[in-house]
Structures are given as C-alpha cells and as structure tokens.
Amino acid sequence: MMPVEITKDEILAVYPKVAQTMADALGCDVEKVALNVPLIEGLDAESIDFLDIVFRLERAFKVKIPRGKIVEDAQGDLPDAEFERKGYLTEVGLERLRDYLSEVPADRFRLPMKVADIPRLFTPETFCKVVVRALRAVQGDDSRGRLSGDGSAEH
Amino acid sequence: MDSGLAGKVVIVTGGSRGIGRAIVELFSAEGADVTFLFRESSAAAAEVVAAGRAAGRRITAEQVDVRDPQGCAAAVERVAERGGRIDVLVNNAGLVRDNLLGLLEDDDVRAVLDTNIGGVFNVTRAVVPHMIARRAGKIINVSSVAGEKGGRGQTNYAASKGAINAFTRALAVELAPRRITVNAVAPGVIETDMSQAIRDRAGEEVKSRILLRRFGTPIDVAYAIWFLASRYADYITGEVLHVDGGFKME
Numbered sequence: 001m002m003p004v005e006i007t008k009d010e011i012l013a014v015y016p017k018v019a020q021t022m023a024d025a026l027g028c029d030v031e032k033v034a035l036n037v038p039l040i041e042g043l044d045a046e047s048i049d050f051l052d053i054v055f056r057l058e059r060a061f062k063v064k065i066p067r068g069k070i071v072e073d074a075q076g077d078l079p080d081a082e083f084e085r086k087g088y089l090t091e092v093g094l095e096r097l098r099d100y101l102s103e104v105p106a107d108r109f110r111l112p113m114k115v116a117d118i119p120r121l122f123t124p125e126t127f128c129k130v131v132v133r134a135l136r137a138v139q140g141d142d143s144r145g146r147l148s149g150d151g152s153a154e155h
Numbered sequence: 156m157d158s159g160l161a162g163k164v165v166i167v168t169g170g171s172r173g174i175g176r177a178i179v180e181l182f183s184a185e186g187a188d189v190t191f192l193f194r195e196s197s198a199a200a201a202e203v204v205a206a207g208r209a210a211g212r213r214i215t216a217e218q219v220d221v222r223d224p225q226g227c228a229a230a231v232e233r234v235a236e237r238g239g240r241i242d243v244l245v246n247n248a249g250l251v252r253d254n255l256l257g258l259l260e261d262d263d264v265r266a267v268l269d270t271n272i273g274g275v276f277n278v279t280r281a282v283v284p285h286m287i288a289r290r291a292g293k294i295i296n297v298s299s300v301a302g303e304k305g306g307r308g309q310t311n312y313a314a315s316k317g318a319i320n321a322f323t324r325a326l327a328v329e330l331a332p333r334r335i336t337v338n339a340v341a342p343g344v345i346e347t348d349m350s351q352a353i354r355d356r357a358g359e360e361v362k363s364r365i366l367l368r369r370f371g372t373p374i375d376v377a378y379a380i381w382f383l384a385s386r387y388a389d390y391i392t393g394e395v396l397h398v399d400g401g402f403k404m405e
Contacts, residue, residue, distance in 0.1 A: 048329065052288055052333075055288055
C-alpha cells in the first residue's frame with residue numbers, strides 16, 4: 001500500500017511548533033528556522049542536536065519518533081544490500097532517498113553519498129513530515145487525519 | 156558547604172543494598188529527590204524507602220532489571236514525569252560471578268556484561284535526552300579497581316568495568332558541549348555482600364596489598380560520588396576517581 005501523501009497544509013499546520021522546538025534546541029531565533037534551510041549547514045546543527053530535536057518534538061506533539069526513523073522509512077522494503085554498500089548509498093538507495101526527501105532540492109542528491117551524511121540533507125520540513133506521520137500513526141494506521149493550527153491532530 | 160544537591164532529581168541504579176544504598180541515603184539526606192532502581196531485593200528496597208521517608212526524605216524505588224532497555228526507558232520517563240527533569244544519574248547496578256576463564260559458564264559472561272555495561276547503556280541512553288534538553292546534568296558510573304588492575308577469576312567482571320571506564324571517557328567527550336559531565340568512581344574492595352566471597356577467601360592477603368590496610372566502606376564510595384555530583388565538581392569530566400585505599404598502586 002502506498003503511503004498517503006503529505007500535503008503542504010499538513011506541513012504548515014505543524015511548522016510553527018516544529019520551528020519553535022528547533023529554535024529552542026539549537027539556541028537560535030525562530031525566524032532563522034525557515035522551512036527549507038539545511039539544519040547542519042544552515043543552522044549549525046550537530047548530530048547530537050538531532051537527538052535533542054526528536055526528544056523535544058516527541059514531547060511537544062505527544063508522539064513517539066523511533067530513532068533512525070527517517071532513513072528507515074526512506075529505505076522502505078529495499079533490502080540493506082540494495083540500499084547501501086559499505087556505508088555508501090547505492091544508486092537505487094539514492095533514488096529512494098530522493099523520493100522520500102522530496103522537500104530537498106534534487107541537486108543535493110549526488111553519489112557518492114555516505115549513509116552517515118544523510119542528515120546533512122535534513123531541513124525543518126523533513127521533521128514537519130516526520131511529525132505529521134507520527135501524528136497519523138497516533139490516529140491509527142497512517143489514515144489521514146486533519147491537523148489543527150497548533151499541530152495537534154483532530155478527526 | 157552547600158553541595159547544590161538539595162532539590163536535585165537523582166536516579167541511582169542498584170540502590171537497595173551496599174554502595175547503592177549508601178548513595179541513596181547520602182543524597183536524600185542532602186535534600187535530593189532520589190529514585191533508585193532495583194532488580195530483585197524487594198524487601199531491602201522497601202526498607203530503604205521506609206527508613207528514608209520516616210526521616211522525611213524523598214526516596215522512590217522502581218523495580219527494573221537494567222538489562223531490559225524498555226523497562227529502563229519506562230522507569231526513566233516516570234522519574235522525569237514526577238520530577239520534571241533528571242539532574243544526576245548514578246549507574247551503580249552491577250553483579251559479580253567470579254571464576255577462572257575456562258570455568259565460566261556462558262551465562263556468567265552474559266549476565267555480568269549485560270548487567271554491568273549493558274545496564275549502563277540502557278539507563279544512560281534513556282536519561283541523556285533529558286539532560287541534553289536542559290543543557291545540564293551529571294552522570295557518575297560506578298566502575299571498579301578491577302577495570303584497571305588484573306585479578307584472577309575476574310575476566311568477565313574486569314572486562315565490564317574496563318568498558319565502563321572507556322564508556323565514561325567517550326561519553327564525556329560527546330556530552331561536554333551540552334554541559335553534561337560524565338565521570339566514574341572505581342571502588343577497591345568494599346565491605347558489601349558483593350565482595351563477601353573474596354574477603355572470606357583471601358581477606359588478609361588482599362588487605363596486605365591495600366596501602367591503607369583496610370577494606371573500604373560503602374560510605375567511602377558514596378562520598379566520592381557525592382563530590383562528583385556536587386557543584387564542587389562542575390569542572391571535572393571524563394575522570395575515573397579511584398576509591399580503593401591505594402589498592403591500585405600496589
């Protein structure tokens with residue numbers, strides 16, 4: 001079953017709270033947390049900040065976000081050996097990632113790419129989508145719910 | 156001398172007996188809100204809680220096997236929920252199953268490694284996000300002189316404690332930018348149930364190799380942990396502090 005596409009409205013519904021959460025975690029002004037700014041190169045986030053961001057998002061939205069969820073979901077049902085080899089993405093793996101991280105400009109997906117460097121692609125929008133998926137999971141079976149202005153889920 | 160521990164939310168693993176109990180009692184006497192984890196000593200745990208509460212201290216017990224990552228995560232969440240944060244973690248839970256390498260059962264190796272170092276991973280991983288979010292925290296791991304000094308029949312225990320020392324240094328590097336300190340205390344031979352066998356078997360011989368010519372007491376170790384958790388140790392991280400009466404030097 002194909003996952004239900006995430007709409008721009010859903011992303012914008014959670015974005016203000018996601019941006020504030022990221023600003024708190026990174027110690028920067030919320031105005032700097034644009035939807036499409038790369039977190040590492042644009043906001044000086046370090047890998048440990050992702051742990052903090054996910055922890056804070058879980059509390060802010062009352063959802064559970066398993067560690068490694070973004071890469072795991074991007075890989076989907078693709079076997080490990082077809083997704084990456086010796087720590088580098090395969091061509092198919094890169095294609096999967098590009099499809100999954102559709103908010104990231106296509107020219108940022110270039111081989112060779114280390115799996116460990118995938119977080120360099122992440123933007124606030126990436127995490128907005130993670131939150132939307134997690135909220136849907138709370139509502140049950142990835143069925144689409146309606147998101148209110150503060151990002152909480154309604155039916 | 157204000158240690159800064161009053162009102163702090165503290166987790167101590169393995170807190171129902173021995174060194175862990177001394178830590179729980181010392182920290183709670185300082186006014187800290189202490190939750191200790193214990194695996195099976197329910198009666199001892201109840202006694203620690205009852206005695207503490209009778210003295211007006213804030214002590215809570217959680218029955219958790221530190222080998223269980225989900226159980227640890229759930230217990231840590233309960234503490235954070237109750238206290239609103241976690242200020243100090245003391246990873247103290249450990250067990251010993253000494254034997255010569257060739258005589259160790261698989262379970263002797265697995266149980267010691269899974270509890271002594273696996274438990275440190277499980278509890279610390281659950282606690283660290285809380286500390287990172289607040290940009291503050293102190294983690295103190297209870298290692299052992301066995302982590303550095305060779306000891307016959309202690310390959311499993313020594314490996315687990317050496318791993319704790321390495322874990323301490325690595326995590327100190329990782330968490331320093333978030334203003335979280337990570338240190339270890341390495342006790343020598345301490346008068347607890349856990350060291351009873353070795354003290355019975357070779358007590359005098361061991362004592363003759365301790366510079367101060369006596370075994371340590373749980374409170375000797377608890378004071379060192381108190382220091383590392385206090386504001387007096389704000390500028391110390393990545394250290395392994397030996398509390399062994401000079402045993403390591405011999």
